[in-house]
Amino acid sequence: MTTTVDRPRVAPALASLAERAPKRPVSPERIAAGLTLVALVAVSIAALGEVDISIPDMIASWGNAERFFVRVGALSFPEPAELAWLVALTLGLVLTGTLLAAVLSVPIAYLAASNTTPGNGWRAAARFAGVLARSLPDVVLAMVFVLMFSLGALPGILAIGIHSIGMISKMFADAIEQIDEGPRLAIRAAGGSRTQEFFSGILPQVLPSWVATVLHRNDINLRGSVVLGYVGVAGLGLEMSYAFKSLNYGLGLGIALVIFVLCVVMEIVSSVVRAWMLGRAGDRRTWADRLIGRRVTRKGLVDAAASGIPSAGASWAQSPRSALRRPWTAERARNVVAGWVAVAVVVAGVWVCQINWGDFLTFWAKLPAVAVQFWPPTFGVYGPEVMFEALRETVAIALAATLLALVPSLLLGSFAARNVASGAGVRGTARFALVGIRGIPEIILAIVLIVITGLGMQAGTIALAVGGVGLLGKLIADSFEEVDRGPERALFATGATRLQVYAGATLPQGGRALIGHSFYLLDTNIRAATILGVVGGGGVGYYLLNASQGANYGMVTAIVLMILVTVLIVEGIAMWMRKVFR
Amino acid sequence: MNTTAPETVVRLDGVTKRFGATTALDDVTLTVDRGEIVVLLGLSGSGKSTLLRHLDGLELPTSGSVEVLGEAVPALSGRRLRGLRSRVGFIFQQFELVPSLTVLENVLTGSLASVRGPRLGLWSYAKARRLAALGHLDRVGLLDRAYQRADTLSGGQQQRVAIARALMQNPSVLLADEPVASLDPESSDQVMALIREIAADEGLTVICSLHQVDLAISWADRIVGLRHGGVVLDLPTQDLTKTQVMEIYGRVATTTAELRAVQDELLVADAEPAR
Numbered sequence: 001m002t003t004t005v006d007r008p009r010v011a012p013a014l015a016s017l018a019e020r021a022p023k024r025p026v027s028p029e030r031i032a033a034g035l036t037l038v039a040l041v042a043v044s045i046a047a048l049g050e051v052d053i054s055i056p057d058m059i060a061s062w063g064n065a066e067r068f069f070v071r072v073g074a075l076s077f078p079e080p081a082e083l084a085w086l087v088a089l090t091l092g093l094v095l096t097g098t099l100l101a102a103v104l105s106v107p108i109a110y111l112a113a114s115n116t117t118p119g120n121g122w123r124a125a126a127r128f129a130g131v132l133a134r135s136l137p138d139v140v141l142a143m144v145f146v147l148m149f150s151l152g153a154l155p156g157i158l159a160i161g162i163h164s165i166g167m168i169s170k171m172f173a174d175a176i177e178q179i180d181e182g183p184r185l186a187i188r189a190a191g192g193s194r195t196q197e198f199f200s201g202i203l204p205q206v207l208p209s210w211v212a213t214v215l216h217r218n219d220i221n222l223r224g225s226v227v228l229g230y231v232g233v234a235g236l237g238l239e240m241s242y243a244f245k246s247l248n249y250g251l252g253l254g255i256a257l258v259i260f261v262l263c264v265v266m267e268i269v270s271s272v273v274r275a276w277m278l279g280r281a282g283d284r285r286t287w288a289d290r291l292i293g294r295r296v297t298r299k300g301l302v303d304a305a306a307s308g309i310p311s312a313g314a315s316w317a318q319s320p321r322s323a324l325r326r327p328w329t330a331e332r333a334r335n336v337v338a339g340w341v342a343v344a345v346v347v348a349g350v351w352v353c354q355i356n357w358g359d360f361l362t363f364w365a366k367l368p369a370v371a372v373q374f375w376p377p378t379f380g381v382y383g384p385e386v387m388f389e390a391l392r393e394t395v396a397i398a399l400a401a402t403l404l405a406l407v408p409s410l411l412l413g414s415f416a417a418r419n420v421a422s423g424a425g426v427r428g429t430a431r432f433a434l435v436g437i438r439g440i441p442e443i444i445l446a447i448v449l450i451v452i453t454g455l456g457m458q459a460g461t462i463a464l465a466v467g468g469v470g471l472l473g474k475l476i477a478d479s480f481e482e483v484d485r486g487p488e489r490a491l492f493a494t495g496a497t498r499l500q501v502y503a504g505a506t507l508p509q510g511g512r513a514l515i516g517h518s519f520y521l522l523d524t525n526i527r528a529a530t531i532l533g534v535v536g537g538g539g540v541g542y543y544l545l546n547a548s549q550g551a552n553y554g555m556v557t558a559i560v561l562m563i564l565v566t567v568l569i570v571e572g573i574a575m576w577m578r579k580v581f582r
Numbered sequence: 583m584n585t586t587a588p589e590t591v592v593r594l595d596g597v598t599k600r601f602g603a604t605t606a607l608d609d610v611t612l613t614v615d616r617g618e619i620v621v622l623l624g625l626s627g628s629g630k631s632t633l634l635r636h637l638d639g640l641e642l643p644t645s646g647s648v649e650v651l652g653e654a655v656p657a658l659s660g661r662r663l664r665g666l667r668s669r670v671g672f673i674f675q676q677f678e679l680v681p682s683l684t685v686l687e688n689v690l691t692g693s694l695a696s697v698r699g700p701r702l703g704l705w706s707y708a709k710a711r712r713l714a715a716l717g718h719l720d721r722v723g724l725l726d727r728a729y730q731r732a733d734t735l736s737g738g739q740q741q742r743v744a745i746a747r748a749l750m751q752n753p754s755v756l757l758a759d760e761p762v763a764s765l766d767p768e769s770s771d772q773v774m775a776l777i778r779e780i781a782a783d784e785g786l787t788v789i790c791s792l793h794q795v796d797l798a799i800s801w802a803d804r805i806v807g808l809r810h811g812g813v814v815l816d817l818p819t820q821d822l823t824k825t826q827v828m829e830i831y832g833r834v835a836t837t838t839a840e841l842r843a844v845q846d847e848l849l850v851a852d853a854e855p856a857r
Contacts, residue, residue: 182678186744189638190751191668191695199700200691204682317726320716324709326729 033580036573037515044403047396051461053404061453068249068452075254078239087262090235092352093153094225097160098218099346101168102210108165109172116176116202126169134166135567139227139531139541140560143548146232148363148370153353156233160221167220171213175206208277215270222266223441226259230534231548236262244451252451256444264439276338370553377558382543391562393457394539397532398525401461405468405521410514412469413476419488420480420502434477438470442528447535460537464528468521475517476510483509515581519574526570530563591616591755591787592637597646599632599811606632608811609646614789619781621798622791623815624808624834630791633808634757637789638670639663651754668695671748671786673758673777677740681733685724685743688732689715692750718746722776738769745776749784756781758790762797774801795831807833 077083110116111126138159145155184201192200229237236259243252316327326332379387414420416430446463453459487505496504533541540559547555592614599607607629614620622630635641636648639655648655653666671692679688690707693715701707707715719725722742727735732743741761748756758777762770778801781788792798798805799819807815807830814833817826 180678180681182674182676183680185640186672186674186678186747187691187694189640189667189670189672190692190747191664191666192691193664193694195700196694199702200683200694201680203702204680208682314726317728320713320720320725323716323720323725323728324713326704329729332729 030580033577037577040399040573041403044399047399048403050396051400051457053400053458053461057458064454065452072249072253074250075257076248076250077254077258078251083258086236086239087258088348088352089153090225090237090259090262091222091266092349093156093233093235094160094221095218095346095349096153096353096355097157098164098168098214098221099349100157100161101164101217102214104161105165105169105172108169109176110198112169112173113176115179115181116198126173130166130169130173131568131571132166132564133162133164133169135527135564135571136163136560137527137530137563138163138221138224139231139534140544140556140563142228142233143231143544143556144374147548147553148366149356149359152234152356154355154359156225156228156235157353157355159228159233160225164217164221168213168217172206172210175209175213176202179205211277212274215274219263219267219270223263224443224531226441226443226447227531227534231545240447244447249451253448256448259441259444260439263441267435267439373553374557376554377561378552378554379558380547380552380555382555387540387543387559387562390533390540390543391566394529394533394541395526395566397457397461397464397537397539398522398529401464401468401525401529402518402522404461404465405472406518408469409472409476413473414480414502416473416477417480417506419483419485420506422498430473431477434470434473437466438474440467440470442467443531443535446532446537450536456536457538460529460532460539463537464525464532467528468525471524472517472521475520476514479513479517480506480510512581516578519577523567523571523574526567530567589615591618591651592789593647593649594633594636595647595649597633597636597643597648599629599636599641600644606811607636607643610811610813612806612813612816614787616787617785619778619788619801619803620790621802621805622789622808623793623795623798623805623830624791625793628808628834629811630793630808631759632811634672634759634789634791637755637757638667638672664695668751669754671751671753671756673741673744673748673756673761675760675763677737677744677764679732679740679743679747681731683732684729685732685735686712686715686719686728688743689718689746689750692747695751715746715750718749719743721749721780722746736769737765738772741765741769741773742776745773745780749780753786755787755789758788760791760793763793770797795834799827799830805830809834 078086108126108129111118111122112130114123117123117126141162142155142159145158149155149158179202183205184197187197187201225233225235226237226240229235229239230241232238236255240252240255240259243249243255314327315322316325317323412430412434415426416434418427421427421430442463445466446460449459449463450456483506487509488501491501491505529537529539530541530544533539533543534545536542540563544556544559544563547553547559590613592612594610594612597607597610598605610629610633622633624630632641636643636655637650639658642656650666651669653662655663655666658666679685680691683691684704687704687707690701690704690711693707693711694701697707697711704712716725716728719728722745724735724739724742724746727739727743732740735743756777761777762773765773774797777788777790780786790802792801799822802819804818805815806813815830817830822830
């Protein structure tokens with residue numbers, strides 16, 4: 001651990017040297033952070049004990065599973081036409097929601113980025129708005145919106161749209177902060193206004209990274225959309241929840257399979273698009289890109305450049321007038337086609353949702369009446385003890401899942417790093433495994449595990465841990481690949497073994513990022529754990545669903561506030577840790 | 583503004599600029615007349631860039647007055663400041679093109695001050711504007727690169743695009759901050775020659791910062807030497823005597839060793855009979 005003081009390896013005769021050597025300064029903040037970290041690990045271990053993931057239980061429940069599958073018989077699917085419609089509706093809803101979030105995120109990111117914000121007050125407010133949006137789980141938002149709007153796609157779109165602002169605005173702001181200020185300054189020097197500076201100097205620089213962020217978020221939202229169905233949002237999730245509720249397990253599992261395939265296909269499509277976009281943008285990389293994909297190569301840049309170069313003395317370039325008509329190159333054709341496809345997809349996505357725009361008018365009339373019901377917050381018949389116990393359970397699941405994910409992620413992530421893996425085969429296998437794991441929607445996994453094994457909390461924890469390996473493993477692999485190669489070469493040159501180089505050069509450099517990544521995972525898991533209860537995975541989510549279905553709106557408010565405070569606390573600790581252990 | 587502008591295009595009076603404890607400009611007084619080609623000569627940190635940035639309102643003086651094209655720059659804001667900036671072209675050491683936009687669109691951004699609202703994409707600019715931009719590209723010899731991404735061009739080409747962008751503003755003053763410091767010798771000659779040529783054709787006033795004494799002497803009409811933020815030299819380059827050349831080296835050199843070497847040479851030069 002980084003906090004331990006180095007033991008000076010000196011002979012007694014050289015003790016005076018040890019005395020003369022400067023003492024390593026340890027700031028109180030680092031000590032406090034270190035203690036917090038140790039405490040968190042201890043609590044996580046206790047949580048793991050409480051969740052009680054025991055191998056015999058699991059084996060016993062697999063017996064359950066066998067009986068279950070016998071009872072289910074064959075998987076079944078909805079009618080092809082209906083299935084196609086459900087798939088289109090789910091995709092359209094997710095896409096529209098994500099785009100809504102993207103549009104709303106632009107002004108927030110502009111205010112939140114240090115180089116564009118009009119003032120520190122604005123900046124703090126925008127950052128807080130982002131954190132707040134992220135802290136409100138989309139399921140919770142969807143429950144509230146279902147009450148205010150008619151059933152259908154709109155509550156889902158709004159829930160996704162508002163919740164996603166948190167992550168999208170943060171990544172948008174990060175991208176703005178990483179631009180090259182020069183072109184922007186040049187536009188200002190030419191007399192451009194602030195708006196023109198943004199559109200001509202900033203937007204072209206951040207656009208590829210923004211599109212990548214939106215695609216990435218779209219993947220996440222697609223995976224999360226399943227749960228929205230459990231609270232009444234139309235689409236595949238709703239059909240699946242109906243199927244399970246009516247004990248039609250074959251159909252439920254069939255739809256789960258469809259969603260899984262959809263997620264994997266979507267992941268592949270968006271990673272291809274991202275690689276293309278980012279490849280065109282050169283190889284400047286942000287941490288957002290790291291999260292998103294690593295297919296950015298110089299080759300992409302060179303290709304784009306080569307295809308754009310017209311032959312010398314081209315006929316169109318004889319005079320300025322003849323040059324007014326832009327010549328058709330392969331690159332231009334590709335861009336135009338891609339642009340129109342994107343427009344068509346968006347239009348189709350919005351159209352398929354069949355949004356009842358009238359709702360926006362009636363919404364305002366209903367708002368006061370609905371809002372009144374949400375206040376005052378109350379714990380109702382359960383009382384605070386039951387509620388806080390449920391919340392504690394939720395936090396325990398998140399901590400246990402994070403801890404469980406840690407070791408497998410480190411192993412898999414290390415093997416997936418180019419500079420650690422002993423060969424391309426090992427690396428390829430590990431990378432493939434990570435992508436495969438990431439493709440599985442955690443909630444689907446949880447639902448299936450709960451249905452199959454009949455276990456609540458354990459199934460939820462395992463589902464989150466598996467999903468966590470996909471995310472954390474990838475982040476670890478990426479940060480290992482980004483370490484400075486010099487120290488590694490130096491150690492190899494001294495005759496160190498592969499393992500020694502890993503321990504002596506790779507891990508110390510990449511390890512700092514590890515703490516940050518782990519807290520990012522904890523952050524994600526806390527939010528995911530609150531949702532688990534909705535599908536029967538234990539914790540506070542169960543009461544939330546109950547309260548909203550039983551029209552106990554005061555209780556919904558109370559639980560939402562509890563979740564909000566918890567998420568904000570964890571987020572605060574995570575931010576502090578990332579700052580201290582950077 | 584009106585075409586019968588005053589003969590004096592730039593007037594600085596007692597300009598001092600401090601960044602915290604460091605003084606970037608120290609009581610600078612300077613006037614530049616219409617049509618002059620002036621080089622600000624000095625080593626890095628001598629205050630050349632800061633001085634140029636004051637002329638475009640990118641920096642505000644701590645004290646003193648800055649007047650460009652008859653307007654008191656520090657007093658300007660909003661539309662009037664942007665109006666002044668549009669009449670003053672600025673060329674940067676690092677070109678500062680938007681890498682992901684086409685060359686043509688980069689040139690077009692030079693005309694943003696004369697349009698209302700934001701622009702994104704080639705077709706958001708009127709045809710006449712596009713034609714003008716293509717004309718400027720032709721002028722700098724890069725018409726056939728119009729539809730390429732800016733970052734696919736070499737450094738020298740990018741700086742020529744930046745010149746075309748400045749021309750798009752129809753400027754009366756051209757400021758250039760170390761325009762060739764990031765270029766190889768050949769492209770550097772090309773770019774410097776191009777600036778002179780355009781200045782002559784358009785009757786521009788040019789203020790260009792450089793750190794190479796020989797280039798400054800061969801290129802400028804007038805050299806203003808800066809050191810530690812102060813003006814230490816102000817000479818026309820026509821009919822320079824050897825002594826004066828030595829003086830230029832002497833005044834702008836920094837290290838004491840360099841200075842001593844120059845002083846020795848000056849002594850030798852003084853010992854020689856007058857030419």
